[in-house]
Each structure stands twice: as structure tokens, then as C-alpha cells.
Amino acid sequence: MTVLDIGEVARRAGVPASTLRYYEEKGLITSSGRHGLRRQYDPGVLDRLALIALGRTAGFSLDEIGHMFAPDGRPDLDREKLVAKAVELEARMRELAVLRDSLRHAAACPAPSHMECPTFRGLLRAAATRGVAVPPKRTPGPPR
Amino acid sequence: MTVLDIGEVARRAGVPASTLRYYEEKGLITSSGRHGLRRQYDPGVLDRLALIALGRTAGFSLDEIGHMFAPDGRPDLDREKLVAKAVELEARMRELAVLRDSLRHAAACPAPSHMECPTFRGLLRAAATRGVAVPPKRTPGPPR
DNA sequence: TCTTGACCTCAAGTCGACTTGAAGTAGCAC
DNA sequence: GTGCTACTTCAAGTCGACTTGAGGTCAAGA
Numbered sequence: 001m002t003v004l005d006i007g008e009v010a011r012r013a014g015v016p017a018s019t020l021r022y023y024e025e026k027g028l029i030t031s032s033g034r035h036g037l038r039r040q041y042d043p044g045v046l047d048r049l050a051l052i053a054l055g056r057t058a059g060f061s062l063d064e065i066g067h068m069f070a071p072d073g074r075p076d077l078d079r080e081k082l083v084a085k086a087v088e089l090e091a092r093m094r095e096l097a098v099l100r101d102s103l104r105h106a107a108a109c110p111a112p113s114h115m116e117c118p119t120f121r122g123l124l125r126a127a128a129t130r131g132v133a134v135p136p137k138r139t140p141g142p143p144r
Numbered sequence: 145m146t147v148l149d150i151g152e153v154a155r156r157a158g159v160p161a162s163t164l165r166y167y168e169e170k171g172l173i174t175s176s177g178r179h180g181l182r183r184q185y186d187p188g189v190l191d192r193l194a195l196i197a198l199g200r201t202a203g204f205s206l207d208e209i210g211h212m213f214a215p216d217g218r219p220d221l222d223r224e225k226l227v228a229k230a231v232e233l234e235a236r237m238r239e240l241a242v243l244r245d246s247l248r249h250a251a252a253c254p255a256p257s258h259m260e261c262p263t264f265r266g267l268l269r270a271a272a273t274r275g276v277a278v279p280p281k282r283t284p285g286p287p288r
Numbered sequence: 289t290c291t292t293g294a295c296c297t298c299a300a301g302t303c304g305a306c307t308t309g310a311a312g313t314a315g316c317a318c
Numbered sequence: 319g320t321g322c323t324a325c326t327t328c329a330a331g332t333c334g335a336c337t338t339g340a341g342g343t344c345a346a347g348a
Contacts, residue, residue, distance in 0.1 A: 050268040124194040
């Protein structure tokens, strides 16, 4: 009954139509039909898009997210994977906490050069020896 | 006196030589000379690389990091930027915390389908309306 | 009926941070 | 003097997630 035009879905989900087409091509969403040329979606796609958005912010790739749907289209989340991701998030959070403290310290440190501050140097050593951690990605956003 | 061969620097800093060349090309590091064709670095480059690594894990781009060095090569960190980054990190951490809790909930939730769990749906709504947050980048690692 | 504007397809481009490959060179051990 | 090997340069390729552009279609409103 209530089918949504791609433009409507784009508006409601807050993503460009091009992204919807891309997701469809990748098999992440399905259009329920066409109105002329135009894709129509049923409202459930909004939940699905929300789940995709959620997965993205949790750091899952689109491919991984694709595997989170059962053939019938319902989410079929692997609970072990979820827990694993939670653990991963936690590690990342700890890293970020250290970093945040260090940044604050560096900002407040009275040493004339940061290089003369023992705390800062200690931090550097840690960063250097721990190997480069996974950097958070900057908002990709529309190029240009 | 003690100058380091590029291979030595690579080994000590834990980055491939190609990365060092790339950083040099970008103006992030400087080689102190050559031994034949080979780049030589003085030991200070290790600190600099550590600082670069640190900046990367804090989420600064290489370009931003490039601006963190004074012309004399000493770090010249803009304290306001550091604080701003700390604030940004904090926000990101809060996001991650929410996400972690949600993942854990989803993993433990007894509802037959996640879609029937009110908590999960609430989470989805949040993810959907908040707009897609900055996803953490996955370890880039060597392609292939 | 005509226009308009939102959609369509498909190929190619973008972004950052590197890596890879081909072809060449030079210091050091023998 | 010969090899080996670790370096050199330069251009091009890679990765994921999209976006952009050119050229085309079509339903609905005037």
C-alpha cells in the first residue's frame, strides 16, 4: 500500500538517492518495485537503513553488514560478532581515553617545547612502540 | 655523527621505508643527507615519527600534522587545536559507549528477532535520526 | 500536448595514505 | 671485478564508500 518513492526514502533516511542505489546494487536493500522508472520502496527499508547506519557507526563494513541480514531480509545478527565488536569498541575507547588525556596534558603543559615534557615524551614512546593504532576515520562526506 | 640508514629508521619506527619516502615527499620528515643514493636520517626523526604516529591515532590527517611543526622542525602544537581534538575524542567516546552497550544488549536480548526488542528499535531510531556518525576506520593495512 | 523535474543507467572520478612494480644504482663482502 | 642486496625514482595501482557526469526516460501538472 504505502510505498515510498526513492526521493522520499532519501529524505526520511537522510541519505542521498545515489547512496540508496549504491546500497541496492550491493544487495543491502531491495526496492519493492518501480513506478515508471522510479524505484519504490516499502517502509521497512527505513528500518533497514537505520540498521545499516548503526552498523556503519559501529565500524562494520558494508560487506559485513550485508551478511547480517537473513535471506528473508530480517536482521540476523551473529551474537558472537556483536560481542566481539563490543570488545573491540572498548579497546578503542581506552586508546582514545589515553589520547584525550595526553592531548589535554600537552595543551596545558608549561614546558617551553612539548619535547621537553617528560609526560609528552613518555606518550610519544608509547605511541611509537605500540605501533600505529587504528586511526578514526574523518567524516568522509561528499568530496568537493 | 650517528646517522641512521633509512632501513634502520624503518626498523626502529616500525614503518616501511616506502612510508618514510612518502612522508619525506609530503614534507613531514627530512633526511639529513645521503650515503650514495641512500637516505640518511638523524636520530631526531624517530621522535618526529612518533609524533606523527601519535597524531594519526588522534585522528589528525597528515596535512594537519604537517602544520604542527615549526619551520625549524620542532613541534609547534596549537594548544587550542589539541583541546578541540580532545573534546572531539570525548564525543566520539560517548558515541562508542552507547554503541557498545547496544551491541551487548543486542547480543543478550531474548527477543526472537532484534526488531522486536524495544531497546534495539530505540537504538535504531537514534542511529537513524542522529544521522550517520563518523565511522571508525578499519585498520587500513597493506592492500592485498 | 508540452514542459518540467525528478528520476534512470553506466562508466568514471574522488579522497587519503600508502603500496607496488619496473628498471636502475651503488656500497660492501668476497 | 663481481655479486648481492638494499636501496633509488617514478608512475600507477589499491582500498571502501560513495559521488559525479553525460545522456536518456517518463509521470504529472499547466
